[in-house]
Amino acid sequence: xxxxxxxxxxxxxxxxxxxxxxxxxxxxxxxxxxxxxxxxxxxxxxxxxxxxxxxxxxxxxxxxxxxxxxxxxxxxxxxxxxxxxxxxxxxxxxxxxxxxxxxxxxxxxxxxxxxxxxxxxxxxxxxxxxxxxxxxxxxxxxxxxxxxxxxxxxxxxxxxxxxxxxxxxxxxxxxxxxxxxxxxxxxxxxxxxxxxxxxxxxxxxxxxxxxxxxxxxxxxxxxxxxxxxxxxxxxxxxxxxxxxxxxxxxxxxxxxxxxxxxxxxxxxxxxxxxxxxxxx
Amino acid sequence: xxxxxxxxxxxxxxxxxxxxxxxxxxxxxxxxxxxxxxxxxxxxxxxxxxxxxxxxxxxxxxxxxxxxxxxxxxxxxxxxxxxxxxxxxxxxxxxxxxxxxxxxxxxxxxxxxxxxxxxxxxxxxxxxxxxxxxxxxxxxxxxxxxxxxxxxxxxxxxxxxxxxxxxxxxxxxxxxxxxxxxxxxxxxxxxxxxxxxxxxxxxxxxxxxxxxxxxxxxxxxxxxxxxxxxxxxxxxxxx
Amino acid sequence: xxxxxxxxxxxxxxxxxxxxxxxxxxxxxxxxxxxxxxxxxxxxxxxxxxxxxxxxxxxxxxxxxxxxxxxxxxxxxxxxxxxxxxxxxxxxxxxxxxxxxxxxxxxxxxxxxxxxxxxxxxxxxxxxxxxxxxxxxxxxxxxxxxxxxxxxxxxxxxxxxxxxxxxxxxxxxxxxxxxxxxxxxxxxxxxxxxxxxxxxxxxxxxxxxxxxxxxxxxxxxxxxxxxxxxxxxxxxxxx
Numbered sequence: 001x002x003x004x005x006x007x008x009x010x011x012x013x014x015x016x017x018x019x020x021x022x023x024x025x026x027x028x029x030x031x032x033x034x035x036x037x038x039x040x041x042x043x044x045x046x047x048x049x050x051x052x053x054x055x056x057x058x059x060x061x062x063x064x065x066x067x068x069x070x071x072x073x074x075x076x077x078x079x080x081x082x083x084x085x086x087x088x089x090x091x092x093x094x095x096x097x098x099x100x101x102x103x104x105x106x107x108x109x110x111x112x113x114x115x116x117x118x119x120x121x122x123x124x125x126x127x128x129x130x131x132x133x134x135x136x137x138x139x140x141x142x143x144x145x146x147x148x149x150x151x152x153x154x155x156x157x158x159x160x161x162x163x164x165x166x167x168x169x170x171x172x173x174x175x176x177x178x179x180x181x182x183x184x185x186x187x188x189x190x191x192x193x194x195x196x197x198x199x200x201x202x203x204x205x206x207x208x209x210x211x212x213x214x215x216x217x218x219x220x221x222x223x224x225x226x227x228x229x230x231x232x233x234x235x236x237x238x239x240x241x242x243x244x245x246x247x248x249x250x251x252x253x254x255x256x257x258x259x260x261x262x263x264x265x266x267x268x269x270x271x272x273x274x275x276x277x278x279x280x
Numbered sequence: 281x282x283x284x285x286x287x288x289x290x291x292x293x294x295x296x297x298x299x300x301x302x303x304x305x306x307x308x309x310x311x312x313x314x315x316x317x318x319x320x321x322x323x324x325x326x327x328x329x330x331x332x333x334x335x336x337x338x339x340x341x342x343x344x345x346x347x348x349x350x351x352x353x354x355x356x357x358x359x360x361x362x363x364x365x366x367x368x369x370x371x372x373x374x375x376x377x378x379x380x381x382x383x384x385x386x387x388x389x390x391x392x393x394x395x396x397x398x399x400x401x402x403x404x405x406x407x408x409x410x411x412x413x414x415x416x417x418x419x420x421x422x423x424x425x426x427x428x429x430x431x432x433x434x435x436x437x438x439x440x441x442x443x444x445x446x447x448x449x450x451x452x453x454x455x456x457x458x459x460x461x462x463x464x465x466x467x468x469x470x471x472x473x474x475x476x477x478x479x480x481x482x483x484x485x486x487x488x489x490x491x492x493x494x495x496x497x498x499x500x501x502x503x504x505x506x507x508x509x510x511x512x513x514x515x516x517x518x519x
Numbered sequence: 520x521x522x523x524x525x526x527x528x529x530x531x532x533x534x535x536x537x538x539x540x541x542x543x544x545x546x547x548x549x550x551x552x553x554x555x556x557x558x559x560x561x562x563x564x565x566x567x568x569x570x571x572x573x574x575x576x577x578x579x580x581x582x583x584x585x586x587x588x589x590x591x592x593x594x595x596x597x598x599x600x601x602x603x604x605x606x607x608x609x610x611x612x613x614x615x616x617x618x619x620x621x622x623x624x625x626x627x628x629x630x631x632x633x634x635x636x637x638x639x640x641x642x643x644x645x646x647x648x649x650x651x652x653x654x655x656x657x658x659x660x661x662x663x664x665x666x667x668x669x670x671x672x673x674x675x676x677x678x679x680x681x682x683x684x685x686x687x688x689x690x691x692x693x694x695x696x697x698x699x700x701x702x703x704x705x706x707x708x709x710x711x712x713x714x715x716x717x718x719x720x721x722x723x724x725x726x727x728x729x730x731x732x733x734x735x736x737x738x739x740x741x742x743x744x745x746x747x748x749x750x751x752x753x754x755x756x757x758x
Contacts, residue, residue, distance in 0.1 A: 030390060033414020076415055117412060120470050125396035127465035129387075132371030134455045138359075139369045139377055139559035144322020145608055148617040153624045155667040157631060159695045163704065165628070166635030167714035173653050174723050307592065313615055316594030316608040320616050333615055353546065355554030369555040376552055376572060377559050 032080035035059065037115050047116045052108035053091050056084040087111070191228035192236065195255075199242055205254040310338040311347055324364030324454055360459045362450040371457070387424070394421050398431050399452065399464060400489050403445035403499060405437050422446070430455060433506060435499035444506065445499055448491050461489045549577040550586055563603035630663050637670050638691065638703060639728045642684035642738060644676050661685070669694060672745060674738035683745065684738055687730050700730040 029035040039058045040050050063081045066073055090104035102110070132138050199206075233255060236242045245254040313334055318325060327340045334340060344365055348358040357370050369377055387395070394417065397409050410417050425431045430452035436442040448461070458464065467489070495501060552573055557564060570579045583604055587597040590606075598607050608616060626634065636648050649655055664670045669691035675681045687700060697703065706725040709715050734740060 030393075031413060031415025036414075080414075114412075114414070118414065120466070121393060121396050121400065121412060124400060124464065124466035124470060125392045128396055128399070128456060129392055131456045131458075131465065132374065134368070134457070137374035138371045138457060139555075141319060141322040141367060141606075142559045142561035143605070145320040145616060146322075147320065150617050150619045151622045152619055153666065154621045155624050155626060155669075157626050157634070157694070159697070161626075161631055162635050162638065162695060163709060163712070164714055165631040166639055167709050169632045169635065169652055170723075170725065171715055171719065173651060174720055312592075312594035312609065313612065314594070316612040316615055319595045319606065320608045353551075355551035355556075356558045367558070369559050370551065373552065373555045376555060379572075 031074075032059075032077045033114065033118055035062070035077070036080070036111075037118055040115055047112060047119060050112055050115070052111055053088060056088045056091075059084050060088070186225045186228040188228055188232050188235075191225070191232035195229055195232055195236060196241070199255060199257045203257060203259065205245060205256045207252045207254060308343065308346075310334060310340075310343045311350070313338075314340070314343055314347060318358070318365060318367050321366075324361055324366040324450070326364045330365070359457055361457060362453040362459075364450065364454070366454065368457070387428075388421070390417075391421050391424050395425055395430065398425070398446050399448045399461065400467070400470065402447035402489060402491060403434055403437075403496060404447075405439075405443040405445055407443060409446075428455075433502060434493065435495045435501055436503070436506075438498045438500055442500065444502075447493075453491075461491050464489060547582065547585075549573060549579075549582045550589075552577075553579070553582055553586060557597070557604060557606050560605075563600060563605035565603045569604070626663070626667070627660075630660050633660050634664055634667075634669065637664070637685050638687050638700070639726055641686035641728065641730060642673055642676075642735060643686075644678075644682040644684050646682060648685075672741060673732065674734050674740055675742070675745075677737045677739055681739065683741075686732075692730075700728050703728050 029038065036055060036059055039062070040047060040055055042058075043050055043054065060081055063073065063077060066077075087104065087107055091108060093104075134140065230253075233242065233244060233253075237244055240258060243256050243258050245256075246252070314330060317330055317333060327344070330344075331338070331340045344358070344360075348360070351358045351367070355370050355373060356367050359366050359368050390413075393413060394409055397412050398404055401408070401412070406417055406422060409422075422431075426433075428451075430448060431446050432449045433444045434447040435445045437445050453459070453461070553569060556569060556572060566579045566583070569583075570577070573579060583597070583599075587599070590597045594609050594612055595606050596609050598605050632652060633648055636651050637643055640647065640651065643651075645661060661670075665672075667690075669687060670685050671688045672683045673686040674684045676684050692698070692700065704712065705727065706715070706723075709725065
């Protein structure tokens with residue numbers, strides 16, 4: 001149901017141009033349907049039995065008066081007026097059995113239904129807002145105790161993670177330590193000091209490598225220790241502090257403190273010039 | 281007061297004094313648990329949420345019904361709103377608690393009617409609301425309602441222009457203390473007057489208001505972005 | 520259950536069913552009022568504040584005492600804190616109101632490696648771990664491991680600075696599905712599993728791990744306080 005079926009040429013522009021426009025949503029009414037409903041209520045009859053013709057007349061009269069007062073009516077009201085004027089004319093004329101469209105009686109009944117529906121929803125709306133409302137009539141707990149969230153971390157790792165981490169870590173360090181050890185040479189000074197301390201412990205011939213092995217923890221150090229100590233030994237022999245003895249090439253080298261040097265400490269003897277060379 | 285009455289009253293008071301003790305013995309523990317959960321929450325909880333925290337063998341629904349009966353005569357009642365449960369002050373005590381009320385923004389008559397139309401006729405488009413009210417909806421009426429959080433856009437009507445359809449949500453039920461939409465006042469009158477019948481324009485032939493979120497045949501789902509237009513009610517705790 | 524008990528229980532249940540109705544008749548209205556006021560209040564209320572809102576002839580203190588007795592066995596109790604009154608969920612139900620969410624976490628690579636070294640080389644100090652790993656332990660790595668509950672400080676090394684020694688514990692064994700620590704694979708097994716490639720220097724060894732709690736010769740026992748430094752694993756249920 002729509003008013004668009006009518007051509008409506010409202011002569012609203014009749015109003016003198018110099019008069020201020022007083023646009024009224026026809027005070028107190030929520031649109032034309034509301035106005036109609038109010039007028040219908042004045043008939044004080046059941047909306048189902050209302051005379052739509054009488055209602056249309058009342059509405060048109062109301063609009064006429066408003067226009068006489070030069071109230072500018074919202075378009076909604078004028079559209080309704082036009083539609084009601086049309087309906088009125090249809091209702092007054094004997095109904096021509098048209099093949100199409102609604103009969104005037106159908107149109108009137110539909111309008112009556114719209115009014116009843118609006119009234120019903122109004123009543124329902126009123127009842128709804130009479131219900132107890134939260135924050136007005138009933139209240140939630142003023143100081144709720146929110147549920148406390150405790151986040152407990154759960155750590156997870158697999159045995160594989162553990163073992164592969166261990167292997168990776170150890171292997172990495174093992175390899176890097178080897179490299180580190182290669183660079184760690186025994187200096188001549190270190191070798192000399194160590195040998196002097198070693199030899200001081202015994203007057204007998206002793207195998208050099210036995211002394212050395214007692215010192216060596218890392219196999220990688222063997223070459224540098226051997227080289228440095230041999231050089232240091234030769235120097236110590238040249239200075240007359242020690243004597244060396246080797247039976248053959250690549251045979252073990254025996255070493256001892258020079259007997260006449262006992263108690264002389266590490267200091268260079270004054271008679272260092274006649275020190276014998278190494279025997280073989 | 282007759283002396284007989286007085287005697288009776290004394291007996292009653294004596295009984296009351298041991299009530300607490302009695303309850304320890306007879307009251308099922310799950311009532312304590314549910315009581316505590318609902319009191320603490322301060323907002324409606326559904327049975328599933330309750331069941332999750334309770335021992336498995338508890339008949340949650342039965343326990344809630346029992347609690348509801350227990351609390352009915354008290355100053356705090358247990359309400360079933362939507363499919364959730366919540367403790368609220370008894371609504372006859374509004375007078376006592378006026379100082380607690382944060383004067384809610386009063387809705388205009390237009391907004392109240394629009395809300396009723398959405399609640400009773402959902403899903404409903406703006407044009408359909410305007411048709412019932414016989415007036416162009418003032419801009420902002422629907423926005424105001426969206427702001428209350430009582431209504432929500434639920435889909436788009438399969439019709440030219442694909443207008444948004446609106447429906448009510450749980451906050452609506454909770455605000456008005458309704459268990460379901462069928463508890464809406466005046467429904468019988470509306471139905472009796474045939475106002476939900478086929479005589480109505482299409483879209484109004486729903487036999488019963490329902491806020492079932494399932495889309496109707498003539499509804500399409502919302503599109504991404506529909507809820508970003510500032511139209512959507514703020515979802516609590518979304519941030 | 521004896522038939523006598525059963526009969527008694529039935530009587531009790533019958534009584535309960537009419538409890539609501541009885542209360543309407545016998546329960547003083549002021550209890551409802553105070554109930555509602557305290558429930559809706561956002562903060563504890565003192566008796567003066569309550570009295571101001573209640574009918575003049577109400578004995579507020581007596582009514583509060585009565586309410587307190589009524590609620591004592593319930594899931595919600597009426598507490599008197601300071602000079603104010605407030606509803607609170609019962610203390611013994613705190614567990615109900617906490618939600619433990621398990622947050623799965625993965626150990627960082629550094630933590631994993633540190634853990635492995637502790638497992639194989641225990642008892643081991645932080646400095647020794649750093650020496651084996653060749654890097655300074657990131658601060659917090661050991662703390663994280665303590666949080667897992669898999670390692671424990673077991674003593675102090677008899678050395679300058681008396682550093683803590685760490686070892687693994689039973690939780691470690693059960694998490695990794697080991698019956699005893701000596702089930703940890705040795706070098707040959709690790710090699711066999713392809714975890715070591717062939718290029719190992721001679722003399723490379725993997726210790727035979729042991730978590731025997733007996734202190735070694737170079738360990739001193741922990742001192743009181745050693746476990747209070749936030750280093751100790753959180754004992755479950757401690758709070």
